[in-house]
Every structure is written in structure tokens, then in C-alpha cells.
Amino acid sequence: MAEQCSSWIHEWSADEIAEIEMAVVSVGTLDIMDITPAAFALPTVAKRLAKIKQQVLHGPGFFLLRGLPVKDWPIRKAAIAYWGLGVHIGRACSQNGKGHLLGHVKNIGLNYDHPQSRGYQTSAGLSYHTDSADIVGLLCLRPGKEGGLSSIAPSTTLYNEILRRRPDLLVSLMTPFQRTRWGEIPEGKDPWADVPVFMPYKGRMITHYVRSAIRKGQLLAGVPPLTDTRMEALDFLDTLAAKDGIRLDMEFRTGDIQLLCNHAILHSRTAYEDYEEPEKRRHLLRLWLACTDGPPLPHWMTDAYEGKLGDGRPNGFEVPGVALNAPLEAE
Ligand SMILES: [Fe+2]
Structure with missing residues (x-):
């Protein structure tokens, strides 16, 4: 796979980026959570996403979309573009007890050893694991100073x-x-x-x-x-997943979107070092997507796991009484 990048990396064409930017403009001042596939029309890109989704859910389990020009975009524009692409793939799920449908993977100074802190809020290295939805997507806004290498291993x-x-x-x-x-x-x-x-x-x-x-x-x-x-x-x-010949390393560039099927792929990242300046720190936007056309799941993953909606898919961390929201800043 390391030698066959073209089978799992797609670099957006100029036309595709223009189409995505047009869709962003078309949503106007709509709240991010109200953006549906119909409100974010992607005449040609949607077809590509449908194919990629099949590859992620029912093929090798991973894909990388490269070259979204987020470097020059304000956070709201990047978030809308990412959300809009995401809802063409699946339904966004809550990623934590605060009801975040749009997650921010960023070191906000929490200690990973605290019983309730989660890895995405720290700069710690994370061992191989899966997330709690059919697909996890990460959009790299800024890769940080050093480290933070993403590695995946097929289950x-x-x-x-x-x-x-x-x-x-x-x-x-x-x-x-x-x-x-x-x-x-x-x-x-x-x-x-x-x-x-x-x-x-x-x-x-x-x-x-x-x-x-x-x-x-x-x-x-x-x-x-x-x-x-x-x-x-x-x-x-843990040892096996990290071995040469089993794991695949990916170094995120600004604008990369990594898509992984959690049922088929374990992921990890190395510890990272950040810049002093807050505006240069590593920052990824995360989506957890539920897909009704995902693989059938055993009862552990539905009845006995973290709740489900009518569509029977893993639904992230949905806590009754907590309103769903899509913050534009890390919390
Ligand atoms: Fe994760």
C-alpha cells in the first residue's frame, strides 16, 4: 500500500476545488448543522465521494483526500467545506459528552493521565485504537511543529x-x-x-x-x-500493529482529509511538539460519520454499546439532555 499511493490518495483537481468552494458559498449563513447534502450540491465530487466511501466501508478501509486549500481559508469556511463533504458520506455523530458533531483534535493543555481526559485533547502519543462511529475523518488545518505521525493497521x-x-x-x-x-x-x-x-x-x-x-x-x-x-x-x-509490514504511516499535510473505517482499521499517532504561537499549533477537524450502508454489526456494537438511532449504527457519545453542536473552536 505504501508503494501504491495512487489507489488510496486522491489529489483534488482545480475543478473539484472550485465545485467545493461554490458549494460553500451557496450555503450562505446557514448553521453548519443544517447543511445537508441537498444544501451542499456537489455535481461531480459527490460521485467521487460515493466511490471512496465504498472503498472505506467495504474495501481496504482507508483513503486520503489531498489538497484542500484550507491554508488561506477562515475556520468557518474550512469547517463548512469539510462538513459539506462529510454529510455526503454519512451522518455526523457526537464525539463527546458535550455533543460536539464537529471535533477539534488539538492540545488544549489537558493531562492524558486524568481519568476523564481524552487523547484528542492532548499532545500525547496514542496507541492503536478505533473510534466510535463507522468512519472517522480528520481534516488537517495545521500539522504542528514536529511529530503527530498517523499510522494505521488493518484489523x-x-x-x-x-x-x-x-x-x-x-x-x-x-x-x-x-x-x-x-x-x-x-x-x-x-x-x-x-x-x-x-x-x-x-x-x-x-x-x-x-x-x-x-x-x-x-x-x-x-x-x-x-x-x-x-x-x-x-x-x-499493540506490538503487532506497530510492526513493519503491518502498519502504514501517513504524514498529514495541510488540507489532507483522512477517512478510516473503524471496524476494519486501527489508528494511532506519535506524540507531537507544538509551536509556541497558538495560531500555528497542530489543529485537526474531526468528523465521526454513521453510514447506513456500513457493514452489519454484532450486538456488542449496537445494543450493548453506546446507543443507536433508528438506523442502528454506532452513534458516538450521545448523552440525553446534551444539545448537539458544531463549535468552531476547540473546547
Ligand atoms: Fe481516534
Whole structure:
């Protein structure tokens, strides 16, 4: 894949950028959350997005769109363009207990060791994990000073390689782990969710894995301690995902949009260093997208997981009573 970039990177043409900019102008002063595919008309780009979406949901699981000229755009314009492209792919889900449909991946000075802080609010390196929606999209507004390399690993390959190298560890990874909900708890649910790492289902390997959520789940009353074997299985998975020949590295450039299918791809990033000046700091816009044409999901991912809408897709962190919103600044 590293040598076949043309199969997973598309650089926008001038015509496509003009089409996207025209769509941004056409929405006028509409609230971002009110922008629907119909309100953000993309006569030719939408066809390309439909193909890319199939590749992300039902093919290799990842794609990179390169060259959106966000460098010279105000934040609202970049956010509208990104949202508009996103709603042609799926429905935006809440990414946290504050109801953010548009997320900001930016170091806001939180300590990742705090039980309720999330990786996206820090500059810490993040181990391989999946997010809580069908697709996660990141738009790079600014890559930061140094580091912050994105790496991905295909979960089906991970499963097959564990089967080949350490089959004794697979049962552990196919039994539910108790992962914290980071205090963002839907009504009537435990402060943790029971989800195995590997969930073969209807001909697909569905994977869900957030090591930090399992680790923090261990601090909750009522959660059984992890056995040594299960710890070893998680360590083995982490090590395997980072190996040459399994992981694929991507260095974000300004204007890059990375799309990943969370059921098929684990992602991670290295720690990063920022500039002193706030206006130059690393800043990514994030979308979590639910897709009704995503792969069928086992009950762990729907009934027992973080709630669902009528369309039955993982729905991020929706907390009753919290209004959905799309902030233009990191909070
Ligand atoms: Fe993530």
C-alpha cells in the first residue's frame, strides 16, 4: 500500500476545488448543522465521494483526500467545506459528552493521565485504537511543529497474524472487555461497555479496540481485574500493529482529509511538539460519520454499546439532555 499511493490518495483537481468552494458559498449563513447534502450540491465530487466511501466501508478501509486549500481559508469556511463533504458520506455523530458533531483534535493543555481526559485533547502519543462511529475523518488545518505521525493497521490482518503466531491469545481478544465510557454515560447504562476486540460477523472481521478505555475501565467499581493472559494478549496486539509490514504511516499535510473505517482499521499517532504561537499549533477537524450502508454489526456494537438511532449504527457519545453542536473552536 505504501508503494501504491495512487489507489488510496486522491489529489483534488482545480475543478473539484472550485465545485467545493461554490458549494460553500451557496450555503450562505446557514448553521453548519443544517447543511445537508441537498444544501451542499456537489455535481461531480459527490460521485467521487460515493466511490471512496465504498472503498472505506467495504474495501481496504482507508483513503486520503489531498489538497484542500484550507491554508488561506477562515475556520468557518474550512469547517463548512469539510462538513459539506462529510454529510455526503454519512451522518455526523457526537464525539463527546458535550455533543460536539464537529471535533477539534488539538492540545488544549489537558493531562492524558486524568481519568476523564481524552487523547484528542492532548499532545500525547496514542496507541492503536478505533473510534466510535463507522468512519472517522480528520481534516488537517495545521500539522504542528514536529511529530503527530498517523499510522494505521488493518484489523483483519492483525487477527490472521495472531492466529498464525499466537493462536492461544485469540480467545482472550474475542471475549468482552469492560471499557470505560469516560464518564459520558447514557441513561440506564453502566459506566463501562462490554466489547470484545475481535468480533467476526457475517463474513467480516469487526473490530473495536481502545486500550486506554480498557485500562481506565479497570479503575471502575464492579469491573473484574484483567488476567495476565488477557494483558499479554493486548500487549501482543499493540506490538503487532506497530510492526513493519503491518502498519502504514501517513504524514498529514495541510488540507489532507483522512477517512478510516473503524471496524476494519486501527489508528494511532506519535506524540507531537507544538509551536509556541497558538495560531500555528497542530489543529485537526474531526468528523465521526454513521453510514447506513456500513457493514452489519454484532450486538456488542449496537445494543450493548453506546446507543443507536433508528438506523442502528454506532452513534458516538450521545448523552440525553446534551444539545448537539458544531463549535468552531476547540473546547
Ligand atoms: Fe481516534
